[in-house]
């Protein structure tokens with residue numbers, strides 16, 4: 001085995017993906033929040049495949065339903081064919097939607113990734129409205145394929161492929177900590193909404209009414225930035241008044257992560273379409289767009305895709321949703337998240353380099369800064385250094401946001417309090433070491 005492992009370890013060098021460049025170990029097993037490398041070293045995983053593993057690595061019940069399914073006579077792939085697995089999955093998904101949406105929900109199964117859901121939603125809403133522009137936000141992240149990338153409000157990622165992009169207009173996201181308008185709270189909410197509405201209300205603005213406004217209620221890759229709930233409510237109101245479909249990307253924040261089933265629920269709003277992926281497949285690839293019936297303008301064949309009938313993902317996804325409800329994991333995420341956030345806020349008191357602590361539930365981030373600089377400059381180098389030390393000490397975290405200065409924590413929803421304490425200990429040790 002060790003010879004095989006050493007061959008496999010060498011292969012890591014040829015892997016182009018960034019995760020494997022920083023997590024440069026051969027991971028041979030995992031359980032819950034913990035993964036183990038070929039040398040037997042354990043790592044507490046506070047990334048959870050970018051929030052995908054709501055129930056952790058190798059959850060016993062998920063493994064079991066998958067084994068049972070393999071042992072049954074049911075089919076593995078089904079395109080759009082109705083199967084018992086698809087029926088159960090659909091019923092389960094409808095049951096976790098807000099009541100007001102459930103009654104008018106249509107479900108589009110997409111290709112296996114979050115980006116596929118973004119592509120499908122925009123295509124559908126352009127078809128349904130006959131409009132060609134889309135409004136998106138700075139720091140928003142919706143995937144890496146051409147259409148999804150166009151919606152992503154991060155210039156670096158798309159500078160070489162801009163010619164592929166559809167017509168998207170970006171607005172500043174209400175980033176309280178670094179408010180682009182120099183105002184915060186209610187004032188930021190009003191200024192930001194006013195900016196959007198003034199574009200819509202002015203026929204001479206040069207920007208036509210969009211087919212959709214797309215956003216994350218709590219930006220993930222953008223640096224763990226929660227939208228104020230009044231802002232979300234205001235945006236909902238604008239969308240209603242101007243008859244613009246409001247699309248919430250819950251690919252990362254959905255399925256309990258923020259302490260509610262979906263992050264938009266905190267604001268009490270109902271979107272017109274929701275993008276879902278990651279946790280919805282219970283660890284297997286799947287994505288879905290849920291949208292209001294009135295936008296159901298697909299003709300047969302309008303939107304194809306071979307791998308949207310992955311039965312195994314429906315089986316593990318269905319069980320995952322069942323367990324999230326049964327074990328009250330939304331509430332658990334809220335409570336554990338509060339516990340973890342309090343600890344991070346305590347670290348902030350001790351280290352002026354922690355400029356901001358933010359997020360909800362188990363979707364948290366700390367923004368590292370140069371405390372003596374003008375405007376508390378983001379310190380991506382420091383965040384990178386901390387992440388590196390964390391890994392050497394047995395803790396997996398990710399960085400994100402402007403300049404990569406935000407350390408992002410996305411633990412599995414089943415993490416326990418001892419593991420949280422241990423993660424914070426390693427994080428503090430790594431901060432101290434990086435500041436030396």
Ligand code: PMP
Pocket residue numbers: 050112113114115116118141142143144216220221249250251252253277278
């Ligand atoms: N939307 C959001 C909010 C995401 O966080 C991500 C992935 N990080 C995506 C879309 C794209 O998902 P995928 O990587 O599966 O294409």
